Every structure is written in C-alpha cells, then in structure tokens.
Amino acid sequence: MARKQQASNTVVGLDIGTSKIAAIIGxxxxxxxxxxxxxxxxxxxxxxxxxxxxxxxxxxSIQRAIDEAERxxxxxxxxxxxxIAGSHVKSFNSNGMVAIRNQDVxxxxxxxVMDAAxxxxxxxxxxxxxxxxxxxxxxxxxxxxxxxxxxxVRLEAKVHMVTGSVSAAQNxxxxxxxxxxxxADIILEQxxxxxxxxxxxxxxLGVCLVDIGGGTTDxxxxxxxxxxxxxxxxxxxxxxxxxxxxxxxxxxxAAEEIKRKYACALQQLINKxxxxxxxxxxxxxxxxxxxxxxxxxxEPRFEELFQLIQSxxxxxxxxxxxxxxxxxxxxxxxxxxxxELAEEVFHMPVRLGYPQGVVGLKDEVNSPAYATTVGLLxxxxxxxxxxxxxxxxxxxxxxxxxxxxxAGSVLERMKNWFKSSF
Numbered sequence: 001m002a003r004k005q006q007a008s009n010t011v012v013g014l015d016i017g018t019s020k021i022a023a024i025i026g027x028x029x030x031x032x033x034x035x036x037x038x039x040x041x042x043x044x045x046x047x048x049x050x051x052x053x054x055x056x057x058x059x060x061s062i063q064r065a066i067d068e069a070e071r072x073x074x075x076x077x078x079x080x081x082x083x084i085a086g087s088h089v090k091s092f093n094s095n096g097m098v099a100i101r102n103q104d105v106x107x108x109x110x111x112x113v114m115d116a117a118x119x120x121x122x123x124x125x126x127x128x129x130x131x132x133x134x135x136x137x138x139x140x141x142x143x144x145x146x147x148x149x150x151x152x153v154r155l156e157a158k159v160h161m162v163t164g165s166v167s168a169a170q171n172x173x174x175x176x177x178x179x180x181x182x183x184a185d186i187i188l189e190q191x192x193x194x195x196x197x198x199x200x201x202x203x204x205l206g207v208c209l210v211d212i213g214g215g216t217t218d219x220x221x222x223x224x225x226x227x228x229x230x231x232x233x234x235x236x237x238x239x240x241x242x243x244x245x246x247x248x249x250x251x252x253x254a255a256e257e258i259k260r261k262y263a264c265a266l267q268q269l270i271n272k273x274x275x276x277x278x279x280x281x282x283x284x285x286x287x288x289x290x291x292x293x294x295x296x297x298x299e300p301r302f303e304e305l306f307q308l309i310q311s312x313x314x315x316x317x318x319x320x321x322x323x324x325x326x327x328x329x330x331x332x333x334x335x336x337x338x339x340e341l342a343e344e345v346f347h348m349p350v351r352l353g354y355p356q357g358v359v360g361l362k363d364e365v366n367s368p369a370y371a372t373t374v375g376l377l378x379x380x381x382x383x384x385x386x387x388x389x390x391x392x393x394x395x396x397x398x399x400x401x402x403x404x405x406x407a408g409s410v411l412e413r414m415k416n417w418f419k420s421s422f
Contacts (some may be wrong), residue, residue, distance in 0.1 A: 013376030014080040019214025023069040026377040035360035038073025040065040049215040050086030052171040079182040083189040088165035091230040126163040134158040134226040190218035192375035197353030207324040212332040237332030254279040265302040266337035306345040325349030331369035
C-alpha cells in the first residue's frame with residue numbers, strides 16, 4: 001500500500017527512552033480531537049539513563065519503531081516531536097519585570113518580560129529548553145494568567161525554566177536525522193506526560209507527576225494551574241532489573257521477563273506459597289524459587305525510590321501543597337503493588353496515570369508506558385502553527401522527502417539552541 005506524505009494535520013511523537021523507543025502518529029481532526037492512526041515500539045539498545053551512548057543502536061531502534069507506526073497508519077513520517085530526559089536536565093524558578101509601553105499589555109510586552117526572566121547565568125554546556133509561565137503580576141496584582149489587554153504600568157512574570165545539555169540534545173537530533181526525519185521540537189518528557197495524564201483540577205489543587213521509566217524517574221509538580229518544580233532521579237526500572245539479575249543469579253534479559261510477569265512491590269499482596277521458575281546463568285538448569293524471594297528484592301528498591309522522591313518534594317517546599325496527591329505513570333509504574341507502597345510512603349492519595357484525550361487506536365496506547373508519547377502529540381497540537389484540513393492526498397515518493405528542516409532551523413525554533421556549536 002502506498003503511504004501518504006505527512007499532512008499539516010498529522011503529528012508524530014517519538015519517545016526515545018532507555019528501555020524502549022515508541023512512535024505514535026496522530027491526526028488532528030476538525031473537532032480538535034487527536035486520532036491515533038499508527039504506533040510502533042521497539043526495545044531501546046543505545047541509551048543509558050536517558051542519554052544516547054550508542055548512536056548506531058539508537059538509530060536502528062528509532063527506525064524500527066517509526067517503520068512500524070508508518071505501516072500501521074499508511075503515512076510517511078517527516079517531522080517528529082521528541083521527548084528528552086536524563087540527569088543532565090536542570091530546572092529552576094525565575095522572574096522578570098518590564099515597563100508596560102502603551103498602558104495596555106500587548107504581546108510585545110509578554111515577549112519582553114519573558115526575555116527579562118531568562119537573563120540569568122546558566123552553565124556554558126546548558127541551554128534553555130522551556131520557559132513556562134507560572135503567573136503574571138501587574139502593578140502588584142498577582143495571580144494573572146492571561147495579561148494581554150489588561151491595563152497597568154509594570155508587568156512582572158514568574159516562570160519555570162528548564163535547561164538541558166547541549167551535547168545530549170545534539171545527539172538526539174543526530175539520531176533522528178539519520179533516520180531521514182526532521183525534529184520539530186524537543187520537549188521535556190514529564191511535561192509531555194503531564195499533558196496526557198493530568199486533569200486541570202489536579203493541576204489547580206496541587207499534584208506531583210512521577211514518571212518511572214527505565215533509566216530515570218522524572219518528577220513534575222503542579223499547583224494553582226502552573227508547573228512549579230521539575231526534577232530527575234537516577235533510580236528507575238533498570239535498577240530493579242539489575243537487582244533481580246544479581247540476587248537471583250539470572251541473565252539480565254531473563255530478569256526483565258521475570259519483572260514483567262511476577263514483580264510486586266509489596267510483600268503482603270502475594271501468596272507466600274507461590275513459586276516461579278528462574279533461568280540460570282550458562283548451562284545450569286532453571287530453578288524454582290519462592291515469589292516472596294523476588295519481592296524481597298523489589299520492595300526495598302521501590303521504597304528507596306519513593307523516599308528519594310519524598311526527599312525531593314520536601315527540599316523543594318512543595319510537599320504540603322499536593323492536595324490531589326501523586327500520579328504514577330511510565331512503564332515501571334505498572335508493577336503490582338507500586339500504588340499501594342507509594343500510599344504508605346507518601347501518606348497521600350496515589351493513582352496510576354493512563355493517557356487520556358485521544359481517539360482512534362486509543363486501546364493500543366491505553367497504558368502508562370505510552371503516557372509520554374501520547375503527551376507529545378497533545379503538546380504538538382497546542383504549539384504547532386495553522387492546520388490545513390482535507391488536504392489532497394499525494395502518494396509518497398520512494399524514500400523520504402529531501403527538504404527536511406536543517407539543523408540550523410531546528411535549533412532556531414528551539415530558542416537558538418547550540419548556534420555557537422555549529
């Protein structure tokens with residue numbers, strides 16, 4: 001079947017994770033709904049803790065995920081919205097202030113105050129990834145979210161700034177472009193996930209999103225409808241897999257399978273007489289072990305992770321404003337007992353976050369493991385330009401289009417990232 005070129009109302013999300021790479025193709029319908037028309041997923045072989053460590057392996061995994069999504073959808077992907085994570089991502093709050101030029105706040109005043117908010121020193125190897133507004137203040141009147149048209153003399157903005165490593169982002173762009181794709185934008189993964197799994201009520205009341213992936217656990221705190229704090233913790237699903245492999249003396253691949261099938265984060269939830277088969281290393285025969293032995297390995301690691309998150313929330317000062325509790329998402333959040341253990345540690349409501357707000361193949365993506373990828377589509381819809389519907393469908397030519405965005409244009413769209421590096 002001939003594939004159609006990516007139309008202006010089609011968006012592609014690409015989650016380049018430590019354990020898997022997922023691609024989802026969605027069509028934005030005239031009613032504003034995102035229709036998932038294709039998806040692909042492939043084990044990730046070239047990343048460690050969210051950072052590319054092997055370009056060739058990463059390119060191969062991206063290509064396979066994209067090919068699968070293209071075959072399912074009938075479209076040829078051209079430009080993708082990519083998630084970024086890793087311990088190199090830093091964040092902090094800042095503020096700026098300017099004089100309002102013509103008494104009423106205009107778009108130019110917003111641009112100037114946002115520029116003023118980012119005039120602070122950041123390390124030379126970091127560049128601004130996101131500047132997220134929290135609130136505006138006009139002549140000491142705070143709590144304003146949409147200031148355009150309001151009268152005043154002085155405009156202030158409180159913002160949350162996210163920075164990332166130049167080299168880490170460059171390597172992601174390089175891998176994507178080697179697959180013949182253009183990078184439309186790079187988005188912080190927990191910000192993307194929040195688009196898919198959090199409600200506006202939760203963001204207003206106060207909620208902490210915890211995205212437990214393979215290499216890192218990403219945190220985002222919302223309160224009064226705005227993002228207040230983000231952080232990355234370098235403990236996640238891969239550490240659990242390694243613990244199982246070492247403790248049960250089994251190959252890493254077998255440990256991952258055991259984790260998926262039998263893992264539990266709370267001992268009281270399992271039958272103490274239940275046994276599991278554990279492959280041995282080398283030519284040794286498989287063994288039968290109590291499932292409780294497995295849980296005794298997993299529970300301390302998850303408890304440690306939740307305690308690290310709790311410490312991060314306390315040090316940030318936002319632990320006491322989370323009226324809506326904790327939302328767990330990401331593939332590793334699916335482990336049995338994770339929600340119950342989290343409630344014991346945090347002493348607040350905890351739920352699993354499933355992607356919402358899409359139609360079409362929604363059952364195929366209805367898992368916390370796809371929260372980031374679905375969120376990338378939703379982020380793209382909110383930030384892309386004019387959409388043209390009902391375009392004539394043209395058959396795809398052999399290969400991909402040659403006029404992909406250049407590295408320079410991509411970086412310019414991302415606030416002139418890395419200009420000095422090229």
